[in-house]
Amino acid sequence: MQNMPDGLRDALLLDALALRGLDDTRRLVETVRRSLREVPGLAVGGIGVHNAEREAFERIWFRLDAPDGPLAAVTLRADESELPLIGEQAVAYVSDDLDESCPPPLADIARLRVRRYLAVPMCFADRIVGCLFAGWGAPVRPPHDVVDYLELLASLAAPVLWNCLTQERLRRGDRRRDVLIAFGAAINASLEFDAVITAARKAVDSLADDAGCSIDLLDADGRTVHVYRAGGPLRPPFAPAVDPLALPLEGSPLSWVREHRKTHESGDLSRERRFRLDGELCAAGVRRYVVAPMIVRGDVIGSLFMGSTSPHPPLRMDVWLYENIALQTGLAIENARQFLQLHKSSERLAQQNVYLREEIRLEHDAGEMVGRSPAMLKLRQTIARVAPTDSTVLIYGQTGVGKELVARAIHEASARGEQPMVKVNCAAIPEGMVESELFGHERGAFTSAVDRRIGRFELSNEGTLFLDEVGELSLTVQSKLLRVLQDGEFERVGGTKTIRTNVRIIAATNRDLPAMVESGAFRSDLYYRLAVFPIHVPPLCDRPEDIPVLIEAFVAHFNRRMGKRVERIDPVSQERLMMRRWPGNIRELRHVIERAMILCEGPMLALADDTEPQPPLVLTPSAPPRTITSLDAAQAAHIRQALLATGGRIQGPNGAAALLGLRPSTLRSRMRKLGVKRYA
Numbered sequence: 001m002q003n004m005p006d007g008l009r010d011a012l013l014l015d016a017l018a019l020r021g022l023d024d025t026r027r028l029v030e031t032v033r034r035s036l037r038e039v040p041g042l043a044v045g046g047i048g049v050h051n052a053e054r055e056a057f058e059r060i061w062f063r064l065d066a067p068d069g070p071l072a073a074v075t076l077r078a079d080e081s082e083l084p085l086i087g088e089q090a091v092a093y094v095s096d097d098l099d100e101s102c103p104p105p106l107a108d109i110a111r112l113r114v115r116r117y118l119a120v121p122m123c124f125a126d127r128i129v130g131c132l133f134a135g136w137g138a139p140v141r142p143p144h145d146v147v148d149y150l151e152l153l154a155s156l157a158a159p160v161l162w163n164c165l166t167q168e169r170l171r172r173g174d175r176r177r178d179v180l181i182a183f184g185a186a187i188n189a190s191l192e193f194d195a196v197i198t199a200a201r202k203a204v205d206s207l208a209d210d211a212g213c214s215i216d217l218l219d220a221d222g223r224t225v226h227v228y229r230a231g232g233p234l235r236p237p238f239a240p241a242v243d244p245l246a247l248p249l250e251g252s253p254l255s256w257v258r259e260h261r262k263t264h265e266s267g268d269l270s271r272e273r274r275f276r277l278d279g280e281l282c283a284a285g286v287r288r289y290v291v292a293p294m295i296v297r298g299d300v301i302g303s304l305f306m307g308s309t310s311p312h313p314p315l316r317m318d319v320w321l322y323e324n325i326a327l328q329t330g331l332a333i334e335n336a337r338q339f340l341q342l343h344k345s346s347e348r349l350a351q352q353n354v355y356l357r358e359e360i361r362l363e364h365d366a367g368e369m370v371g372r373s374p375a376m377l378k379l380r381q382t383i384a385r386v387a388p389t390d391s392t393v394l395i396y397g398q399t400g401v402g403k404e405l406v407a408r409a410i411h412e413a414s415a416r417g418e419q420p421m422v423k424v425n426c427a428a429i430p431e432g433m434v435e436s437e438l439f440g441h442e443r444g445a446f447t448s449a450v451d452r453r454i455g456r457f458e459l460s461n462e463g464t465l466f467l468d469e470v471g472e473l474s475l476t477v478q479s480k481l482l483r484v485l486q487d488g489e490f491e492r493v494g495g496t497k498t499i500r501t502n503v504r505i506i507a508a509t510n511r512d513l514p515a516m517v518e519s520g521a522f523r524s525d526l527y528y529r530l531a532v533f534p535i536h537v538p539p540l541c542d543r544p545e546d547i548p549v550l551i552e553a554f555v556a557h558f559n560r561r562m563g564k565r566v567e568r569i570d571p572v573s574q575e576r577l578m579m580r581r582w583p584g585n586i587r588e589l590r591h592v593i594e595r596a597m598i599l600c601e602g603p604m605l606a607l608a609d610d611t612e613p614q615p616p617l618v619l620t621p622s623a624p625p626r627t628i629t630s631l632d633a634a635q636a637a638h639i640r641q642a643l644l645a646t647g648g649r650i651q652g653p654n655g656a657a658a659l660l661g662l663r664p665s666t667l668r669s670r671m672r673k674l675g676v677k678r679y680a
Helices: 006-019 023-034 104-111 144-187 193-205 254-258 278-283 316-344 347-352 353-358 374-386 405-411 431-439 477-489 515-519 524-530 544-562 571-579 583-597 631-645 658-662 664-674
Strands: 044-053 057-064 072-077 116-124 127-136 212-220 224-230 245-248 289-298 298-310 391-397 421-425 464-468 502-507 533-536
Touching: 006 144, 006 278, 023 144, 044 144, 044 193, 044 289, 104 571, 116 289, 116 533, 127 144, 144 193, 144 316, 193 224, 254 289, 254 664, 278 316, 278 524, 289 316, 289 347, 298 316, 298 431, 374 405, 374 533, 374 571, 405 502, 464 631, 502 571, 544 571, 544 583, 571 583, 631 658, 631 664, 658 664
Parallel strands: 391 502, 391 533, 421 464, 464 502
Antiparallel strands: 044 057, 044 127, 057 072, 116 127, 212 224, 212 298, 224 245, 289 298
């Protein structure tokens, strides 16, 4: 150090100060970068980190001609790095001219236009923890004082690197502990088998790297493995899927784990393969994997598969984490299975799910919101903003645009998504029964109340209540609904006990509620309670670019439902569909596709003339009939004609009541009196 130039000696003193207290490897490398700027002629520099447990060597480097450039990193096998060049004696290695002679570990260094390379070992506690390296763009050998400076810098940085690795290991341990705690909470949050599997897959996916993972369960026959895949961009048959993949147990890692009752760690699949699917896994990008057993009451019921794209062995702490996760998952799955058996035999639980079973039978327009238009993207963004809140939402739009789908999307994305969303179609319930449907009734409350009935507000407690066609509610029911929204309290019809409920309200209408408020047909205070967050669902005519996507979804839906194999739609037919105005919106499009699918006999869907919906019937004056009928018969015929013209719809701006100039309740009363059915 005495022969070292003053500039390097001063730099070394500053280095010692800068290195104090560092506990992060990347910050250490950045500090070394600032130090190496004092060395003339350097092109690249960095630190190599030796991970003896994983037999790996991570080279973190930087270019000195780009002082603010990002750090780069590459991980090598330890035996393919600079470590063999340093040797067990841990002496500095100085390369020859890399243009003339380039050892294999330095090939990627030479590609950085480095002509001379120096690697200085970083030793602590009699072990090599890494190395400090530098590369010059010229083939000249580095001066002795520069080598001395780099060796002294390496000796200063070595204990700091050891401290960084120790702190990072402790932080990883803390993260693993937190992951294990969170994992246990996630998979034990439910006793439903599907929910446990879903939660476990999500939690395991958060731990996996880019090669994926799976939960593998033994079938009752003892010969089949059900693989619940999670995470990783693997090609089929290893890509994630909702349904489990059934594979034979024989020749699988689980068969070995079941026999030996301990964890199996694979070698590098590019070099050694042991089980039947190892070749396919390697082709899909997996280099190593760990299979940890799920042991419950002494039996192996399955395993946890954790794949990795890294060729290096896993850390012992990671294997320990996988083994603990496998044990927790096995216990949660076994508990869910036991609960499932109890659930199937419990009449009480079956009665609680009556409404849910009814909802499952409903169809929701192929099950999802479809469309990629700007209007639909904006609608999805709006849903994402309001869903996590408990705010009341008012959905408005034309008939058939999919208001119920929007409501379900909000509910499922909310914190109440695990609870039911109970639907009330206010337009389909007779006016005198709306209050009973919403709030329930006590036995004897009215003539037909032979038993106590639980109302929709009670059924949807802690969940969501969807009030469809809310504009059809009478003023009397509106006032009672307002009280529930304000206080969260109500009484059953004929009851005196006040019931509290915690329900999120989502309402929908195709009517102009502000205009109804002005005319006195809708309470203003209820409107402002409902319209906390209004959402407009755009009509189909405003987003024609979504029509091909909707057609594709409907064709796939009806293929499954009708057992057909329609593969494409005739371009001319599709163009015709895109040119229409669609007054019935998505519901009308769905019906058109359904009619066409019924008539279609080949792989191409083409629209015949008779698949086009008939235009609404226009009522025009006609010649007097030859025979005079009774007034009741004439009224009945006139109502049937109006119902035919409106497709059986009673309420709304396009309903038969509006066409006849009657209130919907008045029209229903006359239909009952005259014996007129909506669909005759």
